[in-house]
Amino acid sequence: MTIVAESFWLWQFLGRLHPLIVHFPVGLLCVALVLEVISWFRKSTELRAGINAMLWIGTISAILAAGLGLVLVNQEDYAGKGVLVHQWSGLATMVLAILTVIALRSGRVNLYRSLLILTVVGVSVAGHYGALLTHGEDYISSVLPFGDQPNVANSPANNAMFASLNTSKQLTAKQVQELNLEIRSILAHNCYSCHSATKTKGELRLDSKALIMKGGKHGAILKAGHPEDSEIIRRITLPADDKEAMPTKGKRLTENEVALLSLWIKAGAPWPSGAEKSIYRVAALEPRLPILPAATVDINNPIDRLVNVYFHKNKIEWKSVVDDRTYMRRVYLDIIGLLPTPAKIQAFEADTRPDKREALVKELLSRNGDYAQHWITFWNDALRNDYSGTGYITGGRFDITQWLYASLKKNKPYNWFVRELISPTKESSGFIKGIKWRGTINSSQRTEMQAAQNVAQVLLGLNLKCASCHDSFISDWKLADAYAFANVFADTTLEINRCDKPTGKMAGRQVLFKELGQISVDAPTEKRLRELADFLVQPKDGRLYRTLVNRIWAQLMGRGIVEPVDAMDNEPWSQDLLDWLAYDFVQNGYDIKKLIYTITTSKTYQLPSVGVKDADLVMAPTYVFEGMVRRRLTAEQFADAVSLAFNPIYQDTSIVKMLPKTIQKEIAFPRASLVKNDPFLTALGRPNRETVSTSRTSQANLLQALELTNGTTFNEALKRGAEQWKAKYPSSDLLVKELYRKSLGRDPKPKEMIVAQKIVGVQPSVEGIEDLVWAISLHPEFQLIY
Structure with missing residues (x-):
């Protein structure tokens, strides 16, 4: 108005x-x-x-x-x-x-x-x-502890380039690239609120190279090579109360930010020629097979051979692998999501075969039903599949549970898995159909754009959400790119909306990576989706397969080779390892189980887990891989562990009844992955799945503590189980031993036995048994994957 x-x-x-x-x-x-x-x-x-x-x-x-x-x-x-x-x-x-x-x-x-x-x-x-x-848009978020704040002072680019600032050495190509990233971040967080397409004060825009060089109504703002003569440097270094000081309001630029801008101008204000895409690191699309280092007597798995080179480069010594009980618990939880029984642990520890760990992994991967019931959680999160919630009542959303479960159970090759998601059958169409939100929604949330965003994020490790509203300043992607990709899924051509405002412009139809193929622009939607599926699953689409192997690695190892897992243009800690895994995955018939086998039988996987005091360090650019990151059981793993060790938490079988009868028969108890979300699972980290979720935090929080202390679902399960255990084990000694064996896979230590017997009493009481189970379930040995 x-x-x-x-x-x-x-x-x-x-x-x-x-x-x-x-x-x-x-x-x-x-x-x-x-x-x-x-x-x-x-x-x-x-x-x-x-x-x-x-x-x-x-x-x-x-x-x-x-x-x-x-x-x-x-x-x-x-x-x-x-x-x-x-x-x-x-x-x-x-x-x-x-x-x-x-x-x-x-x-x-x-x-x-x-x-x-x-x-x-x-x-x-x-x-x-x-x-x-x-x-500015970060007026509130920038001061919050979880706000999006650029940490320029501690960035690797900053550390690398200040040396060049003092010595007048020419910047390397990598430093120029990193410097451009920093400059774009500084401008976005401090200047775009007044000098962008949303608001253009003084006819000055700072959101593209051409506009920066053009300047504003008062002329040029920088003189390449001479920060001391550049208007932008003069303005940002004026006293805060000066009427010409910039920014006029909000926080001032830090000394480091001013120094970086000065360095950028001193270096000639370098900006990669041609498209602005090259400001950011763009990962190669094509597959690559690195040369494997030579094997040694104790390092022959391809993963270990590549990690060995990495360890040598970073001066890291190989540690001894974990013991049999730790390894068995680890692979059970990772492959089928369940705890091993005491009998299985005892038999495994007594097994003297040199290849018993490989044999164990093969056995677990052959348990198709258990495998599907565990990994459906991972894919439900990623594919936004749930059993209740927004859209189901109004018919604006469709679940893919039967298709997904059946695909996992028979280990459908990943290329076909992707093909059926993009060019769907009736059973698999829910993914690209998205959620038809009720009422008025913004343009970036219409179903066609949801399909573009979700396919890009889940399958290609690419964030299109910023570019769905405006040209992204955190990546290469433009608004026109997002709309062109969304139009592949659209029955009619979409008008481009910038920040929810119609532009009058129409986008074409285009695959994100043009090298993969050209969509038939005027073809029916069904044909276009078949073409898109064919293009994306080609072996030459290394991006698709790198994204998948990186996700599986992150799921098993606690941290991706690339992080975040949805930002595949970020630099991996080992490019050779990522490329080899993706190439090998394609050569092995797109078999996810074979990928899991290769990882879980490696010496690298069997190294002791690494604890991290500060979760941010895991995501830091300076991260150095030393082994599996210690992680907490997921909500579903925890619920299933309590159910197996003590008493089933869930009685609801409604989701199980949705599955074919042949599948229903193989489900021993209602797994948490196959029940509707509730406050208990939400508190332990299960997302609502109205948006794509490709990772979960492993940090404990207050909500979890409250739910485990006073939550109805958990406490009712403990009470039911305590009554049954009291009837079955009248002796506290036998009860405590059996409970420790089923929950932790070992006998209680002498001190633990004494304390446990005091808790349950000489004649076990229901309240005492509840208290003991509660204490064990909160024990790090139960809650963590070591």
Whole structure:
């Protein structure tokens, strides 16, 4: 909503009074509500005169602020969805304030109070979006501990390049690439709020090379090679109270950020020629077979041979592999998601065959039903498949449970697995159909764009979500790329919307990586999807298979070769290992079980797990691989472990009944992967699956602690089980030993036996057994995969 206003100085002056005026009613209306609440409890009329005055003044000020805001929007180059939300919430606040005064004057107390609350809510919403427009989209998130803040000071690029700044050495190609990434990040977080397509103050935009070099209405902002003569450096180094200082509001640039900008200009403001894509690291698309290092007596698995080179390079010594019990528990949980029984552990430890670990892995991979029931959790998360939730009641969402379970059970080759997801059968169509959200949604969430985003993220390790709204400043991808890919899934050509605003432009139809093939633009949707599937599963699409092997590695090892696993353009800690695994995967018939076998029988997998005090270190660019990252059981693994060791947590079999009867017969108990989500599983980390989830945090949190302490689901299962164990084991000695064997795979230590017997009592009580099981289930040896 805009009004026409000439750029006469008076209009500009009045427009800029908008922030001054709008802050006045914010304070008065909020204070009026506070005083009104106080008057409810005090039952006094002594505050009424003050409240009435604040309401009148606040309402008049809100009217003035709304009017001046409409003038301001025409003077300061504002645009985008945020402006619209701010405008309409401000106008709504004005209307609510007027209605509040009318209700007060008419004596309708309940209506007046309700409207006053809504008015303050409107003020808050309008104020929040006003702050985002004034201070930038990260105005709130940047100060939060989990906010998206650029850590320039500690970045590897910063450490590498300051040496060059002091010695005047020429930057290497890698340093130039990293410097460009840092510069783009600095500009995005500090300058885009005023100098981008959303808002262009002083006719200056800083979101592309051409526009940066062009400058603004006052001329060029930088002189390549001479930061001391560059206007941008002068502005960002002025005192904060100087009227020409930049940024004008919000946090100032740090010394390191200023130094990086100066270095960039001193180096000639390098920007890769041609497309801006080369600012970022772009992983190779084609497959690659690295030469394997020579084998030795004790290092012959291809994975170990490649890791051995990495260890030598990083001066890491090989450690002894874990013992049989630890290894057995590890592969059981990783391959079928269950604990081994005490009898299986005892037999394995007594086995003297040199290849018994390989034989164990083969046996577990042959347990097709257990394998499917475990790995369906991984794929449910990634493919956004769930058993209840948004869209199922209205028919705007379709599950793929039967197809997915059957595919895992028969170990469908991954190329066919992908083919049937993209060019779907009726049973597998739910993935690309996405969720038809009820009501009005933004353009980036229409089902065709969901399909583009999900296929890119899950199958190609590529984030298109930013580029679905505007040209991404964290990757190479443009808005036109995202719409062209979304159009492959669309029955009609989509109009490009930038920040949910129609542009009048139409995108074509195009695969993200043009090297893979050209879609038949005018073909029916069904044919286009067949073509897309054929293009993506080609052996020459190394991206698809690197993404898959990296996900499986991350699932088994606690950390991907590339992290995050959805950012496959990031640098792997071992390019050779990633490339070899992907190449070998294709050569072995796209067999995920063979991939799992290769990994889990390697010496690398069998190394002791590595504990990490700070989870951020695992994702840091400086990460050095030393072995499996110690991780917590997933929600489903934990529930199944408690069910097997003590008593089934779940009784619900509704999902099991959805499966074919031949499959139902092989399910011994309701696995947590096959039950609907509930507060217990949510607290332990199971996502709602309305968005793609390709990784779960392994960190404990307060919600988990509360659920394990007071949660109904867990405590009821413990109580039922305690009653059964009490009836079966009248002796505390036998009960404690059996419980330790089933839960931890070993006998209790002498001190543990003494403490456990005190907990359950000489004659075991239900309460005592519950307490002991609860204590064991919280023990690190039970909760962690070592």
